Amino acid sequence: MFRAFYIGADDFSAKVLRSLAGMCEIIAVGTYPDKPKGRGHRPAPTPVKVAAEDLKIPVLEIGDVCDAGIHAKIRQLGADVGIVVSFRILPPEFLRTIPAGFVNLHPSLLPDLRGAAPVNWAIMLGYKRSGLTTFVVNEKVDAGNILTQWEFEIGEDETAGEVFERIVVPGARLLAESVEGYLSGRIAPKPQRGTPRNRAPKIRREHRIIDWTKDARWVHNRIRGLSPSPGALTSMGERTIKILRSKVGDRSFCGAPGEVVDISDDAVWVSCGEGVVGLVKLQPEGKKVLDARSFANGYIKSNAKFDIMRI
Secondary structure, eight states, rough: OEEEEEEEEEHHHHHHHHHHHHSSEEEEEEOOEEETTTTTEEOOHHHHHHHHHHOOOOOOEEEOTOOHHHHHHHHHTSSSSEESSSOOOOOHHHHHSSSTTTEEEEETTTTTBBBHHHHHHHTTTTOEEEEEEEEEOSSTOOSSSSEEEEEEEOTTOHHHHHHHHHHHHHHHHHHHHHHHHHHSSSOOOOOOOOSSSSSSOOHHHHHHOOOSSHHHHHHHHHHHHHHTTEEEEEEETTTTEEEEEEEEOOOOOOOTTBEEEEEEEEEEEEEEEEEEEEEEEEEEESSSSHHHHHHHOOOOOTOBBOOOOOO
């Protein structure tokens, strides 16, 4: 069983860590320092730190990846390999702290969808299939030599959160098998081939805004690709509303883009540039998540219309 130094930060990385911990020996975990969070601005740990502490694994806080002191501490660990899941770009001097290098788990079929948010973008772009890739990290973003890939389907109504949940265990297994094969020489890293079909940049506010002039499938993909976090945004009057679940309608309505054209038991139906989309879960700013009927009762009046927010 190999000995690994694991680096990560977000929820997905934390869940992979918990799963991977039973497949290899993780001797230490690296993550960001605690940051102020919430109304009280109290320091809060990353999900990966919480997971590491639950697993009783020592934590190394990494505030500066260029810090020579951090590099020295990593060398002293004597790890067989480094593993990275959802962390920032690591400079060459960091990567040299472990002779065998660092292996990354990336949730796309590289070289496609290089970047910080591949699952979100796969769904927003309407992909029906995507995958997981393990590769040896180099100084270029998501461009290292590939060890193993695994392909999976994406349901037409599946959200980013649901995809992430579904690929945690397969991702951990792929990591364990890839690293074992890499260290033993059974798996030889191979250069990435071809050019990326699309990129997957960090999600910014402009990516979250719903454009009701687009067709219903585009709107639906945007909503599910950003659910549950950070959420797709629209507005009604002065109120900002986050849309968390939707469905594409099979009925025809006449209405301008953004206009509420019908309300059923399970959806608020909104006209798009082409077709209609049903809004199933909505969250007014500062309020709790509501189902369609509750939202309609509290917020929709006659001639209601959702607007395209300004960036």
